[in-house]
Amino acid sequence: MKKRIKAADVRGWLFLLPSLLFLAAFFIYPMVDVLVYSFEEQFNFASQTYTGVGFYNFNYVLHDPYFVQALKNTFILVIITVPVSTCIAILIARCISSIKKLREFYQTIYFLPYVTNTLALGLVFMILFKKTAYSDGMINLLINAFGGQSVDFIDGPYWAKILVMSIYTIWVVLPFKILILTSAMASVNEDYYKAAKIDGTSSARIFFKITLPMISPMIFYLVITGFIGAFKAYSDEVALFGTDLNGAGMNTLVGYIYDMLYGDSGGYPSYASAAALILFTIIFTITCINLTVSSKKAVY
Amino acid sequence: MGKNKIGIKKILIYLILSIGAVIVLFPFYWMILTSVKDYGQYNAEYIPKLFTAHPTLQNYVDAFTTVSLGRYCVNTFVFTAITTILMIVVTTPAAFAFSRMKFKGRNLVFGLYLSLMMIPNELVVITNYVTITNMGMRNTFSGLILPSVTSVFYIYLLKENFETVPENLYRAAKVDGTSDFKYLTRVLVPICRPTVVTIIILKIIECWNLYVWPRLITDDSKYFLVSNGIQEIRENGFGRENIPAMMAAVAAISVPLLLLFLYFRKMIMEGVIRGGTKG
Amino acid sequence: MKIVLKNLTKVFEGRRKKDPDVTAVNNFNFEIPDGKLVALLGPSGCGKSTTLNLISGLEEPTSGQIFFDDEDVTNVPPENRGIGLVFQNYALYPHLTVLQNIIFPLQNLKGEERLSMDEMKRKAKDVAKLVQIEDLMDRRPKELSGGQQQRVAIARALIKNPRVLLLDEPLSNLDARLRLRTREEIRRIQRETGITTVFVTHDQEEAMSIADELILMENGVINQIGAPQSVYDEPANLFVAQFLGNPKINVLRGFVQNEKLIIRDEVFMEMKNTPDKDLFVAIRPEGFVIDENGTLTCNVRNIETTGRDTSIVATHDASLEETIRVIISSDEARGIEKGPIKFSYKENKMFLFELSGERILL
Numbered sequence: 001m002k003k004r005i006k007a008a009d010v011r012g013w014l015f016l017l018p019s020l021l022f023l024a025a026f027f028i029y030p031m032v033d034v035l036v037y038s039f040e041e042q043f044n045f046a047s048q049t050y051t052g053v054g055f056y057n058f059n060y061v062l063h064d065p066y067f068v069q070a071l072k073n074t075f076i077l078v079i080i081t082v083p084v085s086t087c088i089a090i091l092i093a094r095c096i097s098s099i100k101k102l103r104e105f106y107q108t109i110y111f112l113p114y115v116t117n118t119l120a121l122g123l124v125f126m127i128l129f130k131k132t133a134y135s136d137g138m139i140n141l142l143i144n145a146f147g148g149q150s151v152d153f154i155d156g157p158y159w160a161k162i163l164v165m166s167i168y169t170i171w172v173v174l175p176f177k178i179l180i181l182t183s184a185m186a187s188v189n190e191d192y193y194k195a196a197k198i199d200g201t202s203s204a205r206i207f208f209k210i211t212l213p214m215i216s217p218m219i220f221y222l223v224i225t226g227f228i229g230a231f232k233a234y235s236d237e238v239a240l241f242g243t244d245l246n247g248a249g250m251n252t253l254v255g256y257i258y259d260m261l262y263g264d265s266g267g268y269p270s271y272a273s274a275a276a277l278i279l280f281t282i283i284f285t286i287t288c289i290n291l292t293v294s295s296k297k298a299v300y
Numbered sequence: 301m302g303k304n305k306i307g308i309k310k311i312l313i314y315l316i317l318s319i320g321a322v323i324v325l326f327p328f329y330w331m332i333l334t335s336v337k338d339y340g341q342y343n344a345e346y347i348p349k350l351f352t353a354h355p356t357l358q359n360y361v362d363a364f365t366t367v368s369l370g371r372y373c374v375n376t377f378v379f380t381a382i383t384t385i386l387m388i389v390v391t392t393p394a395a396f397a398f399s400r401m402k403f404k405g406r407n408l409v410f411g412l413y414l415s416l417m418m419i420p421n422e423l424v425v426i427t428n429y430v431t432i433t434n435m436g437m438r439n440t441f442s443g444l445i446l447p448s449v450t451s452v453f454y455i456y457l458l459k460e461n462f463e464t465v466p467e468n469l470y471r472a473a474k475v476d477g478t479s480d481f482k483y484l485t486r487v488l489v490p491i492c493r494p495t496v497v498t499i500i501i502l503k504i505i506e507c508w509n510l511y512v513w514p515r516l517i518t519d520d521s522k523y524f525l526v527s528n529g530i531q532e533i534r535e536n537g538f539g540r541e542n543i544p545a546m547m548a549a550v551a552a553i554s555v556p557l558l559l560l561f562l563y564f565r566k567m568i569m570e571g572v573i574r575g576g577t578k579g
Numbered sequence: 580m581k582i583v584l585k586n587l588t589k590v591f592e593g594r595r596k597k598d599p600d601v602t603a604v605n606n607f608n609f610e611i612p613d614g615k616l617v618a619l620l621g622p623s624g625c626g627k628s629t630t631l632n633l634i635s636g637l638e639e640p641t642s643g644q645i646f647f648d649d650e651d652v653t654n655v656p657p658e659n660r661g662i663g664l665v666f667q668n669y670a671l672y673p674h675l676t677v678l679q680n681i682i683f684p685l686q687n688l689k690g691e692e693r694l695s696m697d698e699m700k701r702k703a704k705d706v707a708k709l710v711q712i713e714d715l716m717d718r719r720p721k722e723l724s725g726g727q728q729q730r731v732a733i734a735r736a737l738i739k740n741p742r743v744l745l746l747d748e749p750l751s752n753l754d755a756r757l758r759l760r761t762r763e764e765i766r767r768i769q770r771e772t773g774i775t776t777v778f779v780t781h782d783q784e785e786a787m788s789i790a791d792e793l794i795l796m797e798n799g800v801i802n803q804i805g806a807p808q809s810v811y812d813e814p815a816n817l818f819v820a821q822f823l824g825n826p827k828i829n830v831l832r833g834f835v836q837n838e839k840l841i842i843r844d845e846v847f848m849e850m851k852n853t854p855d856k857d858l859f860v861a862i863r864p865e866g867f868v869i870d871e872n873g874t875l876t877c878n879v880r881n882i883e884t885t886g887r888d889t890s891i892v893a894t895h896d897a898s899l900e901e902t903i904r905v906i907i908s909s910d911e912a913r914g915i916e917k918g919p920i921k922f923s924y925k926e927n928k929m930f931l932f933e934l935s936g937e938r939i940l941l
Contacts, residue, residue, distance in 0.1 A: 008403055011403070012403025013403060018389065018390040022390055026446065028416070030431070031424060033426075033427040092320055095317050099317070102314075106317050116509075117553055120526075121331075123530060123534055124327045127334070127543055128330060135345065138348055171324070176572065179572060234512065235511045235512065258515075261426055261516065269427075276426060279420070279422060284418075469672065471632075475662060476683060476735075487674075
């Protein structure tokens, strides 16, 4: 009897083994390692030596103007895109839920950006917004048509670049949010609506007093994942502004980490690790704040 | 009177949806349109035209000849296929072990896996970069693939799905003398096919769009994936100003995924809902 | 083939350290004779399914042994025991057709035991004929009714010619009409094949009607073993008396004083050589006789006629339940009205129990 129990143990671990190996090598070990790196001062990648242990790396990173710029960009991006994209997604999802004809058609269209290579479509956006010698670009022509002045959104003033970045980010994150919210709205029990209609509730009131509270857990979920996603922004910016994000003044936190690791300023895994841990701390803190707020406010 | 109001509201809703749809679709249209415009004609248009009377495929020819776009596509295809297959091979047994098998330490390991879901990729990429570099696997497929294989989230998703299959089915199989492996491959996976297909598709999308890791680990264009290819094109391909050719390249790598999506539309959208709401 | 359980015990450890252990099966000793259909009967959570799982080998006993004939199978894995198992929810593979489901066990055989596809199909046809599902072979489980699914499950359990057939609440998911038919069907199949069969159920009527022998369990302990009618007629304790029979047996509190058994304020019967004590008097619904000289006075609250029988709902202060149910033939019941009524009792339908539940034999 004892023997069979042991065989079952062995079998269980055998089924786990492949995933354990991969996770240990590429998740668990790196996690520990990144901590070690971040405290090893002036680690030299070539000679594998370091001069001491301490907070120097964090200190360096926090005083690096590029990092401060990246931090600022990322925060602006988060603050603009998360609320705006969530509101637009609620509006579109509400519109989609309230129609019957062409519903699937619209759902499909709004989902398209989800399955595209964001780098590729980023290039398209760049072309649309870019001002060149040959042409002011599609968007500028639109602005001209309304009587505005042409702006170079890609190599021009800071606010213009932030604007393009935000617009593209929203365009990229919308499909997921619309899909999730549409499905959440569809799963609200019809009986609530019937009861409200019999009571003569106006449709706006139904939306704000029934639909929104019922799907509030999903909205909170989207806000949290939206925050996390926006903090990890990087490849969209590369598509719009090129790999030299520091030069363009449009770097993000993740971009800073990769640049530290490899690229133009490359080869400083210690600084990269310190920056990664700072990023992780920010994400973790904001997620915790979000969770406490949502658990207090959520209807469920 | 009341009816009229409802009618106006309906029109308004369709108007909003249609405007939104145009904004969503316009970049795609622009991409395709520019990609079939003649190079000279494009540069001559100070005000870009919204259609072209003389579409040309020359840009596509340029895109595939000037830059080894074909090679990047093949690379990405190979990378995606191997990574996805390995992912399934690694993920399903783990999900099965967590959902049905009873062994010492199971709950402890599962807790560990769950906590790994919170770790952002950015945190582990640094060491993985060093590991792969030290193992001399830069600019190899193994270097590209190995760290991209596992996803705890997919294990979790599958495990949840496996658990919805009644345990009596497992017991029945045991009594019939079915081995665990055969039960997994012949019973569990077929029953849970929608979820398995879902994670396969999600993984394919993920692989096709992967940019950061391949950028770190490859600098030899022989191993570039499409994302790196696009980056290369953006930086120095086509003398930087041949925008129609650039758009042709972009269209060429976007189309396979769009076709995949249109074909598996229902499944993908349901899968994303399931994956999204469970996470 | 007979099944013998010897000192069989199964203890489930508490989930966490501080949770108490649960003894699902406590020192079982019994023998299931060859070719018989035995029902394991008891309320839910009494350990009957655990017992079945122990016999099948899906669970391992904490101690004790299981024999199939003279072979000790305690450490033999389920697939080598030669058993067929049928579940409450049928456990059919939803993605396979009926035929594929039935031959699934055969496809697990390896080496010399392996049959050709034709042989498998032929065998499948035979069992399908036995359970009368020959024309459903290409359907999938979800296209079948509950009763049909159950037949497929039985066919799958039978295809390897098992030595023992185990049925775990096989009828609970069926509606009342189907349950009756499937019950007869199982009985027929068991008779035709002569396979030793263990049938787990919580439904006493089902168990009584189908089994050659009942094993009545409560809280991991066997209360009584015997043929259904004899268990009904001679319950070993109060639990068995209460569990068998529908409507339930009526139980009244009584006490012995000066060799007389008194219920409330009436002398119910003489009890010679018995010391003074409290006890329970249990009378089956059909054990009452309307009798002006009766020794039990109840208060009729309601009279329900079902045609052949009349059921009288009465109250009595000493009754454990709120009401007492009496079933008499409609002829006898003529002229009964609400209000006080006197009953005497049929001796073979009345049992006495200690407060501990033990039977007092007269």
